[in-house]
Amino acid sequence: MRRVAAGSLAVAAAVAAVSVTACSGGSGGEPAASLAPGSEDTTLWVLAAASLTDVLDEVATGFEAEHPGVDVVGNYAGSTDLAAQLLEGAPADVFVSADEATMDKVASLIEGAPTVVATNTLTIVVPEGNPAGVTGLADLADDALVTVVCAPQVPCGAATAAVAEDAGVALSPASEEQNVTDVLGKVSAGQADAGIVYVTDVARATGVEAVPIAGADEAVNRYPAAVLSGAAQPALAEEFVDYLGGPEAQALLAAAGFGAP
Amino acid sequence: MTGPRWLAPLAALGGLLVLLPLAGLIARVEWTDLWSLVTSEASLTALGLSLRTSVVATVATLVLGVPLGFVLHGMRGPLRGLLRAVVLAPLVLPPVVGGLALLYAFGRRGLLGEELGGSVAFTTLAVVIAQTFVAMPFMVVSVESALAARSGRHEAIAGTLGASRTRVLTRVTLPALGPALATGAVLAFARALGEFGATLTFAGSLEGVTRTAPLEIYLVRETDPAAAAALSLVLVAVAIGVVALAYRPLRGAA
Numbered sequence: 001m002r003r004v005a006a007g008s009l010a011v012a013a014a015v016a017a018v019s020v021t022a023c024s025g026g027s028g029g030e031p032a033a034s035l036a037p038g039s040e041d042t043t044l045w046v047l048a049a050a051s052l053t054d055v056l057d058e059v060a061t062g063f064e065a066e067h068p069g070v071d072v073v074g075n076y077a078g079s080t081d082l083a084a085q086l087l088e089g090a091p092a093d094v095f096v097s098a099d100e101a102t103m104d105k106v107a108s109l110i111e112g113a114p115t116v117v118a119t120n121t122l123t124i125v126v127p128e129g130n131p132a133g134v135t136g137l138a139d140l141a142d143d144a145l146v147t148v149v150c151a152p153q154v155p156c157g158a159a160t161a162a163v164a165e166d167a168g169v170a171l172s173p174a175s176e177e178q179n180v181t182d183v184l185g186k187v188s189a190g191q192a193d194a195g196i197v198y199v200t201d202v203a204r205a206t207g208v209e210a211v212p213i214a215g216a217d218e219a220v221n222r223y224p225a226a227v228l229s230g231a232a233q234p235a236l237a238e239e240f241v242d243y244l245g246g247p248e249a250q251a252l253l254a255a256a257g258f259g260a261p
Numbered sequence: 262m263t264g265p266r267w268l269a270p271l272a273a274l275g276g277l278l279v280l281l282p283l284a285g286l287i288a289r290v291e292w293t294d295l296w297s298l299v300t301s302e303a304s305l306t307a308l309g310l311s312l313r314t315s316v317v318a319t320v321a322t323l324v325l326g327v328p329l330g331f332v333l334h335g336m337r338g339p340l341r342g343l344l345r346a347v348v349l350a351p352l353v354l355p356p357v358v359g360g361l362a363l364l365y366a367f368g369r370r371g372l373l374g375e376e377l378g379g380s381v382a383f384t385t386l387a388v389v390i391a392q393t394f395v396a397m398p399f400m401v402v403s404v405e406s407a408l409a410a411r412s413g414r415h416e417a418i419a420g421t422l423g424a425s426r427t428r429v430l431t432r433v434t435l436p437a438l439g440p441a442l443a444t445g446a447v448l449a450f451a452r453a454l455g456e457f458g459a460t461l462t463f464a465g466s467l468e469g470v471t472r473t474a475p476l477e478i479y480l481v482r483e484t485d486p487a488a489a490a491a492l493s494l495v496l497v498a499v500a501i502g503v504v505a506l507a508y509r510p511l512r513g514a515a
Contacts, residue, residue, distance in 0.1 A: 080483040146382065148465065153484045174383035175465025176472075178480060186465065190370040191382050 041071040044236050045091065049079045049098035049223065050181065051120065051200055055256035056096070059249045063240060070236060078179045080105075080154055086228070093237035096225040096244070099155040103224040111234065114224035117244040119259035120198045121220055122156075122163050124211040125187050132193035137169050137213050140194055148183050148192040151176035155221065156183075160196045162219040184208065200257040220259065283497065289490040298491035306469050307477035308495065314385060314473060315453035318392035322400040322449040325393070327442070330404025345405075352398040356458020363391055363463040387464035388471050392453035399452060403445030407438050444507045451503040455496065 048056050053076045060072035075082075075092070079102040086095060086106050095110065096117065097103040103114050126134050132145055140147045149171060150157030157176065164171050174192065177183045183195040188207040198221070202210040225244050227237040243249055250260065291298070298304065333345055351359055365371050367390060369378040381387050415437070419429045435442075457475040464471040466480065474492055482489035 084483050084486075146379075148383075151466065151480055153480055173467065175467050177466055178461075182461070185462070189364055189368060191364065191368050191465075 041069050042233060042236065044070060044072045044093050044233055044240060046072055046074050046094045046096065046240065047082045047086065047090070047092045048074060048076055048094075048096040049082070050076050050179065051098055051198055052076065052096060052118075052223070054204060055200075055252055055258070058252050059244065062248050062252070063243050066243075067236070067239070072240070078154065091230060091232070092228055093231040093233050094225060094240055095228055096223060098223055099159075099221050100224055101158070102155060103226060109228055109230065110226040111229045111231070112227065114226035115241055115245055116222045116261040117225045117241070117249070118223040118253045118261060119220045120200055120223065120257075121216045121259065122159055122196055122213055123199045123202055123216065124213055125184065125195045125197050125202050125205075125208050126193065126211055127187055127190050128207050128209055130209060130211065131190075134194045134211050136211065137164065137167050140164075140171050140196075141169050143172050146174045146191070146193045147171060148175045148177060148186045148195045149173045150180060150183060150196070151178060154179060156180050156196075156198065159219050159221055163196075163213060163216055166215055166218050167213070203257040222261070223258075286490060286493055286497065289486065290494050291487045291490070294487060295491050295494070298488045299495055301488065303468065303477060303481075304474075304488065304492055307472055307474045307492070310385070310388075310469060310472065311454055311474040314388045314392055315450050317389050318396055318453040319446050319450040321389065321393040322397045322453075323442070323446060326397045326400030326445070326449070327404050329397070330401045330408065333401065333405050334408040345401075348401055349398045351395045354395075356395070356456075357462050359395060360391065360459035360462025363387075363394060363459060368463070383465045383467065383471060385470055388456075388460055388473060391459040391463050392456045395456055395459060396449035396452040399448040400442075400445035403441045403448070404438065407441030408434075411437065447503055447507040451500055451507075454499060454503075 046056070046060070053074075056074055056076070060074060064070055064072055077085075079098040082095065083097070083102050083105045086092065086109055095103070095106065097114075098120070100114075100116075103110070124134060124137065124140070126132065132139075134140070134145070139145060149160045152158055152161050156179065160171070175186065177186070180197040180201045183192075183197050184201055184205050186192040187195040188205060194211075196213075199210065202208060225241045227234060227241055231237045245261065254260070299308075329348060333341060333348070336344065354362075367373055367378055367381050367387070369375055369382055371378045381390070411434075415433050416429050419433050420426075424432065455475060456473070457479065460471065460473060461476060461479070466472045466476045472480070474496060478489045478492050478496075481492075
């Protein structure tokens with residue numbers, strides 16, 4: 001399993017293209033085996049929501065074990081970020097989004113119907129020890145409490161707004177952040193008394209703890225996975241999406257705090 | 262001096278590296294909607310906040326950066342180099358690092374403590390602090406290099422004529438530094454206007470309070486790319502205008 005930053009995708013693709021040429025050319029005199037280890041592997045490019053970062057690495061390791069010679073490269077970022085990159089022509093085999101609305105945005109680029117592979121729910125997150133004594137969502141309406149949430153323009157913010165509306169709570173955020181990572185950062189730094197993020201984000205973070213939201217199950221985020229129509233490895237991509245729904249991957253996702261699809 | 266001919270293609274490549282992204286941005290602007298996008302409530306709020314905070318930050322760089330330039334100029338020995346490096350560091354610091362450093366100093370759990378840090382958190386003041394932090398080096402550099410270029414003869418004469426040091430500063434040195442102060446202020450203003458990473462990390466993002474134009478662009482770039490491109494164009498225009506203003510020939514003024 002390798003992991004790349006968003007910007008290095010194109011570079012990696014170029015390098016891959018060069019190594020393919022080197023393998024097939026055969027005029028250089030050097031045998032292909034002398035190239036870097038793994039150069040003969042088939043590479044599967046997976047773009048996935050940032051919240052899947054650690055667990056999908058584990059899933060990919062299991063997939064690679066079942067498919068010798070396959071190298072899964074995960075590229076993790078905010079779903080809307082990834083969707084924007086795909087729409088700008090970024091090459092990839094599989095896309096796993098943190099919500100269905102974002103997957104819909106790239107509907108023209110995917111092959112077949114997406115498969116929901118996991119679910120996630122929101123929770124209140126507070127600094128370790130809960131210094132402000134937050135007990136539930138209603139406390140977050142208090143102006144004296146410094147609350148940080150995701151901006152309504154991004155998936156976690158849309159979900160937050162839905163949950164607050166369901167509960168009849170008018171949130172008064174001190175800041176509306178771009179993504180859950182920024183919300184977590186403000187809370188773990190003690191800058192904010194409370195934030196709203198996904199259950200799995202708290203499981204991955206340190207220096208914070210969760211305060212459950214009653215009725216959070218009403219606004220469940222579904223994670224659809226899809227094979228991209230421009231996939232270089234469509235069959236393998238299909239297998240990877242199936243594998244995500246299989247027992248091994250589901251056990252890992254459950255251990256990371258994700259709900260069953 | 263024009264240099265050897267083989268410099269030309271490299272220069273062309275360098276020019277393209279700067280021009281192509283600008284061309285890409287301009288190509289994405291939806292000209293028919295440009296006015297309505299730039300004058301939407303969210304855009305105007307963000308631009309207004311950016312202008313106000315950048316002006317305040319520029320004044321702050323004058324009040325704090327000019328004395329720093331004087332102190333640096335007056336210092337001798339290795340300490341001067343060290344202090345200069347520290348003062349200028351925000352110029353080259355990754356923005357997120359600057360933001361974290363500000364958080365650890367002025368945050369609720371920062372060096373200044375819960376009381377003071379708590380009153381700064383998520384306020385417009387936090388935006389101004391972040392902007393001043395990154396913009397001040399421009400003023401310090403401007404002042405210090407302008408002072409280094411002066412012989413000090415005029416100041417000496419004023420001194421022998423009985424002028425106090427404050428009077429020498431306000432009547433002789435500062436007027437002579439006018440062009441340098443103007444350049445420093447324009448560049449500091451531009452840097453403050455473009456401040457993004459430290460603000461995001463340290464001040465947060467709330468419409469009308471901390472969400473400056475760059476933060477607004479960052480937020481809407483995915484959901485409303487046309488609005489992001491329109492606002493970006495405004496900032497590009499300001500940036501080019503400001504730099505042209507700062508580096509215009511100042512012959513005769515000094």
